[in-house]
Amino acid sequence: MSLFASPIPWFWREAAAWGDAGQMNDTIHEPARDLPVIGDYDLCVIGGSCTGVFAAVRAARLGLSVAIVERMGSLGGVATLSLVNVWHSPYDEVFQRRIFRGLTVELIDRLRERGAVRERDRDPSWAWAFNSAEMQIDLDELVAEHGITSWLHVLFSGPLIENDRLVGVAVETKSGREAIRARFFIDASGDGDLCTRAGAETYRASRHQPATACALFGGWDGLRDTDWQGLLRQHGCEFGLPEGFAWGAMVPDSEAYMLAATRVHEDCSTATGFARAEVEGRRQVRAIHDLLRKYAPAARLSLLALPARIGIRETRHVRCLHRLTGEEVLYGRRFSDAIANGSYRVDIHHADKPGITFRYLNGSEVYARPGYADVCSRWRSASDENPTFYQIPYRSLVPVSPHGNLLAAGRFIDADEQAHAAIRVMVNMNQTGEAAGAAAFLALRDNVPAAQVDLEKLRSTLAEGGSIMI
Numbered sequence: 001m002s003l004f005a006s007p008i009p010w011f012w013r014e015a016a017a018w019g020d021a022g023q024m025n026d027t028i029h030e031p032a033r034d035l036p037v038i039g040d041y042d043l044c045v046i047g048g049s050c051t052g053v054f055a056a057v058r059a060a061r062l063g064l065s066v067a068i069v070e071r072m073g074s075l076g077g078v079a080t081l082s083l084v085n086v087w088h089s090p091y092d093e094v095f096q097r098r099i100f101r102g103l104t105v106e107l108i109d110r111l112r113e114r115g116a117v118r119e120r121d122r123d124p125s126w127a128w129a130f131n132s133a134e135m136q137i138d139l140d141e142l143v144a145e146h147g148i149t150s151w152l153h154v155l156f157s158g159p160l161i162e163n164d165r166l167v168g169v170a171v172e173t174k175s176g177r178e179a180i181r182a183r184f185f186i187d188a189s190g191d192g193d194l195c196t197r198a199g200a201e202t203y204r205a206s207r208h209q210p211a212t213a214c215a216l217f218g219g220w221d222g223l224r225d226t227d228w229q230g231l232l233r234q235h236g237c238e239f240g241l242p243e244g245f246a247w248g249a250m251v252p253d254s255e256a257y258m259l260a261a262t263r264v265h266e267d268c269s270t271a272t273g274f275a276r277a278e279v280e281g282r283r284q285v286r287a288i289h290d291l292l293r294k295y296a297p298a299a300r301l302s303l304l305a306l307p308a309r310i311g312i313r314e315t316r317h318v319r320c321l322h323r324l325t326g327e328e329v330l331y332g333r334r335f336s337d338a339i340a341n342g343s344y345r346v347d348i349h350h351a352d353k354p355g356i357t358f359r360y361l362n363g364s365e366v367y368a369r370p371g372y373a374d375v376c377s378r379w380r381s382a383s384d385e386n387p388t389f390y391q392i393p394y395r396s397l398v399p400v401s402p403h404g405n406l407l408a409a410g411r412f413i414d415a416d417e418q419a420h421a422a423i424r425v426m427v428n429m430n431q432t433g434e435a436a437g438a439a440a441f442l443a444l445r446d447n448v449p450a451a452q453v454d455l456e457k458l459r460s461t462l463a464e465g466g467s468i469m470i
């Protein structure tokens with residue numbers, strides 16, 4: 001029937017056919033067929049953010065042949081595609097002890113050579129603000145130098161299992177549906193797409209953190225003497241803006257300001273939720289632009305760029321051998337299988353009220369809401385001893401799954417709401433990627449499943465490769 005023959009508009013009919021979870025309540029049979037294999041590797045990494053790229057580079061440096069499958073046209077994930085251009089401190093919370101190095105610092109060194117990074121010492125809010133466009137090209141160069149194949153504009157769509165073993169992935173490319181074969185897999189897709197479809201158990205936080213569409217603006221300097229956060233609070237309603245949290249950073253070596261001020265409550269791991277989130281994120285960007293044009297016209301702001309993909313903070317998580325808890329993070333628990341160290345505060349973008357709550361390892365807590373004074377309190381008694389950094393154990397990367405040749409890295413690793421709110425920042429996720437890459441090498445070399453990788457050897461391999469192991 002023609003789209004136009006029904007008295008019900010097509011978009012209502014389409015919406016009615018989709019269930020709450022974003023699944024179509026109907027099926028069409030797809031005949032089974034053999035897929036052409038377009039590549040055969042030791043390791044295949046799904047997702048090309050810095051998490052995935054660093055996993056790939058670590059494994060390649062140890063001698064594995066590696067491919068990255070990335071559904072977008074460039075590497076870098078949220079740091080590039082979603083314009084989020086800020087990384088956090090390599091020191092502990094009191095800035096006394098260096099807690100990570102590795103590929104994060106190597107990449108910053110490359111950006112520094114091009115004048116594409118600004119640096120701040122002793123600031124808990126950020127250590128490095130970088131130019132995301134420069135980073136995209138640096139990542140292309142980094143993977144090329146290591147002989148890694150980047151399959152760009154290639155979407156992972158399903159696991160390929162033979163004799164109960166994960167042997168490949170089905171991918172959608174410009175040429176159609178094809179296959180990539182590998183001996184080991186790292187899921188760095190942010191949403192755990194491979195783990196979920198390969199049968200690992202996943203779960204969702206009761207209130208997942210909202211997504212944000214960032215944007216680049218020109219003319220921001222004109223707002224220097226304007227309380228633009230106050231304007232957003234005062235007039236947001238008039239422009240249909242939810243009250244949330246707003247921050248930003250100048251893009252080094254440019255006139256552009258990266259603004260992160262939208263707040264979208266959709267489940268971006270479903271087709272419908274993801275699409276709605278993109279449209280709503282862009283609507284909010286325009287609403288902010290219009291609001292500031294009306295109430296701060298002298299600034300003459302211009303919209304320079306939108307993200308290639310909305311920034312996603314959280315969707316699902318995968319159940320692993322260990323669920324990292326907020327208590328373990330906030331009390332700085334040490335793990336014998338620690339593979340990452342972090343000091344970024346617990347940072348909860350509330351799903352059920354405006355603003356965000358920061359919880360620090362030193363026991364202090366701040367509730368921040370744009371346009372209002374910060375509310376400061378303590379979540380722990382002042383007399384308690386304070387840790388200065390926390391750790392992520394390797395076991396939180398090992399999915400409980402039928403497949404021993406599969407690891408998780410990135411924001412969907414096993415962490416409760418509060419732990420996730422701290423560890424999700426990129427400098428931490430980058431370290432999970434590096435660890436997964438080294439673990440993949442050891443698992444293949446020793447012919448053992450991911451859960452049986454020699455943990456001492458893993459930590460020493462990471463240390464030899466430039467990571468700080470504590």
Ligand SMILES: Cc1cc2nc3c(=O)[nH]c(=O)nc-3n(C[C@H](O)[C@H](O)[C@H](O)COP(=O)(O)OP(=O)(O)OC[C@H]3O[C@@H](n4cnc5c(N)ncnc54)[C@H](O)[C@@H]3O)c2cc1C
Nearest residue numbers: 047049051071077078156189190212311312410411425426
């Ligand atoms: C607005 C915003 C602000 C933030 N601010 C900061 C900040 O200031 N500093 C900070 O460090 N962190 C910040 N974060 C958090 C941080 O960006 C994320 O937690 C982190 O990027 C997660 O990294 P990831 O590698 O797990 O996922 P992503 O960066 O989301 O990368 C996943 C990659 O996998 C690809 N992919 C997904 N599915 C598939 C598939 N099926 N096939 C192929 N490829 C696929 C995606 O295209 C993407 O490239 C912010 C997040 C948001 C949204």
